[in-house]
Amino acid sequence: MGKPLIHRSPMPGFGLSAGITLTMLSIIVLLPIGALLAKGAGFGIGNIWETVNRERVWAALFLSFRLSLFAALFNLVFGVVLAWVLVRYRFPGRRIIDAAVDLPFALPTAVAGIALTALYAPNGAFGSLFKELGVRIAYTQWGILIALIFVGLPFVTRTVQPVVEEIEREVEEASATLGASRAYTLRHVVLPMLAPAALTGFALALARAVGEYGSVIFIAGNRPLQTEIAPLLIVIQLEEFNYEAAAAIGIAMLLISFALLLVINLIQVWSRRRIGYV
Amino acid sequence: MSDATLGRAPAAARAFRPATQETPWVRWTLIVIAVAGLGILVAAPLIVVFAEALGEGWAAVIESLGHRDARSAIRLTLTIAAIAVPLNAVFGIAAAWLITKFDFRGKAFLITLIDLPFSVSPVVAGLCIVLMFGANSFAGGWLVANGMPIVFAVPGIVLATLFVTFPFVARELIPVMIEQGRAEEEAALTLGASGWRVFRTVTLPNIRWALLYGVLLSNARAMGEFGAVAVVSGKIRGQTATMPITIEMLYNEYLSVAAFGMAALLTLLALVTLLLKAGLEIRHADQLAAFRRL
Numbered sequence: 001m002g003k004p005l006i007h008r009s010p011m012p013g014f015g016l017s018a019g020i021t022l023t024m025l026s027i028i029v030l031l032p033i034g035a036l037l038a039k040g041a042g043f044g045i046g047n048i049w050e051t052v053n054r055e056r057v058w059a060a061l062f063l064s065f066r067l068s069l070f071a072a073l074f075n076l077v078f079g080v081v082l083a084w085v086l087v088r089y090r091f092p093g094r095r096i097i098d099a100a101v102d103l104p105f106a107l108p109t110a111v112a113g114i115a116l117t118a119l120y121a122p123n124g125a126f127g128s129l130f131k132e133l134g135v136r137i138a139y140t141q142w143g144i145l146i147a148l149i150f151v152g153l154p155f156v157t158r159t160v161q162p163v164v165e166e167i168e169r170e171v172e173e174a175s176a177t178l179g180a181s182r183a184y185t186l187r188h189v190v191l192p193m194l195a196p197a198a199l200t201g202f203a204l205a206l207a208r209a210v211g212e213y214g215s216v217i218f219i220a221g222n223r224p225l226q227t228e229i230a231p232l233l234i235v236i237q238l239e240e241f242n243y244e245a246a247a248a249i250g251i252a253m254l255l256i257s258f259a260l261l262l263v264i265n266l267i268q269v270w271s272r273r274r275i276g277y278v
Numbered sequence: 279m280s281d282a283t284l285g286r287a288p289a290a291a292r293a294f295r296p297a298t299q300e301t302p303w304v305r306w307t308l309i310v311i312a313v314a315g316l317g318i319l320v321a322a323p324l325i326v327v328f329a330e331a332l333g334e335g336w337a338a339v340i341e342s343l344g345h346r347d348a349r350s351a352i353r354l355t356l357t358i359a360a361i362a363v364p365l366n367a368v369f370g371i372a373a374a375w376l377i378t379k380f381d382f383r384g385k386a387f388l389i390t391l392i393d394l395p396f397s398v399s400p401v402v403a404g405l406c407i408v409l410m411f412g413a414n415s416f417a418g419g420w421l422v423a424n425g426m427p428i429v430f431a432v433p434g435i436v437l438a439t440l441f442v443t444f445p446f447v448a449r450e451l452i453p454v455m456i457e458q459g460r461a462e463e464e465a466a467l468t469l470g471a472s473g474w475r476v477f478r479t480v481t482l483p484n485i486r487w488a489l490l491y492g493v494l495l496s497n498a499r500a501m502g503e504f505g506a507v508a509v510v511s512g513k514i515r516g517q518t519a520t521m522p523i524t525i526e527m528l529y530n531e532y533l534s535v536a537a538f539g540m541a542a543l544l545t546l547l548a549l550v551t552l553l554l555k556a557g558l559e560i561r562h563a564d565q566l567a568a569f570r571r572l
Contacts, residue, residue, distance in 0.1 A: 211399025
């Protein structure tokens with residue numbers, strides 16, 4: 001065996017810190033997730049599949065995933081623009097805008113949920129404008145999309161911002177001296193440098209949106225097959241004390257989250273190889 | 279115009295534009311998109327919370343917040359945060375110490391496990407707690423029989439809150455402690471200081487701002503968590519209804535002023551959190567994790 005399990009270290013407190021870390025990790029995270037998997041195992045793969053393979057569940061999973069994807073795509077574009085503007089330009093109120101980007105992280109989701117609903121309901125400030133145009137936002141898939149855009153807003157900006165700060169001006173100058181137009185430089189020199197961070201932020205926003213509950217249920221209307229998101233299905237099963245079905249859908253969602261996590265890591269490995277940093 | 283740029287252009291040459299800048303037209307279009315986008319997406323909901331809360335005047339909102347159930351919800355949320363946040367800080371310090379001061383196999387895997395709660399839906403997190411500690415689970419059954427129910431009671435809410443805030447402090451401390459290395463602690467040890475003394479007098483002063491930053495974020499999340507708590511709390515009025523849960527109950531009863539009144543309190547908390555966070559970032563940027571997440 002090559003590496004020893006633990007290197008000898010003069011530092012004190014290995015036993016204490018390892019004890020606290022592993023105990024809390026086990027009680028709070030690992031054992032509960034294990035309980036979910038055990039419930040699923042007891043239920044059986046065939047039964048899990050039967051629970052998930054129903055029109056209503058597929059509709060909810062597909063809806064959650066599809067709208068999360070659209071929201072994350074919006075945030076990808078808007079987030080890159082925002083990061084660029086915040087780092088490169090100076091304008092009045094820049095610091096406030098910079099701090100405001102984090103609001104969706106700090107604002108409780110239930111507060112965001114009722115605020116967005118009040119705003120986009122047919123009698124709300126924005127909802128009444130859209131009503132004039134004959135478009136309903138709240139209690140439709142548009143409403144869910146807006147809530148998901150809101151919760152995912154900071155991810156891309158916050159991952160791209162430090163990268164923009166580190167771009168060396170010389171690279172852009174070199175591109176310009178070689179005769180490239182500004183647009184060409186941005187497209188072929190700057191954007192490729194931002195891509196890995198932007199993709200990481202995109203995946204984080206996507207993962208967050210797929211599991212989001214609090215900000216969505218108020219504005220969604222929650223009609224089965226149309227505006228019912230996957231996390232809500234779990235809550236409904238739990239309210240009926242149908243723990244097996246809840247566990248089955250929970251496991252399906254967990255698998256989706258882990259797949260996304262894997263993609264994030266692959267993006268980072270790939271970009272580290274290609275660009276040298278993330 | 280040059281004060282709106284990074285100020286490289288000499289003032290005399292008005293038409294001159296550095297090759298690394300966009301035309302003013304592009305620049306201002308992007309600024310307008312950014313400001314308008316944030317105004318619509320972030321500022322508008324914020325304004326609506328306060329407008330709805332004060333829709334029937336100050337007296338109505340203050341009266342609704344003074345209601346017995348509202349007071350109990352505020353007390354419960356403060357209690358949950360007072361238990362969960364210190365536990366989270368202790369875990370974060372222990373985990374960061376373990377990961378940055380020792381070399382052992384499986385470290386990367388341990389970091390992945392600590393990050394795990396970030397990628398689990400809050401509702402699934404709550405579900406896990408229910409399945410682990412619910413009355414018809416093995417552990418839960420024993421605890422209920424001994425008069426310590428977890429689910430549909432305060433301990434369950436604490437556990438759910440700890441689950442969703444789990445990585446916050448550790449993730450803030452680990453990069454900072456990696457950057458600071460072990461040399462200072464090793465020097466103190468050679469000079470004969472005890473382990474605790476090293477931690478208190480050498481490590482803690484180095485990480486205090488990062489620790490405060492992590493505590494701030496985990497406190498905001500702990501007080502505002504909805505999905506995970508909704509699953510485990512049972513929503514018993516006056517007993518297990520936290521502030522966010524109470525907002526939902528009031529909203530569903532069409533008690534708009536009361537719901538938005540409580541929402542306004544949590545919004546103020548969010549704004550204070552952002553303000554302190556921005557302050558820390560400006561004054562102690564060098565002692566915080568370079569990568570600004572969350």
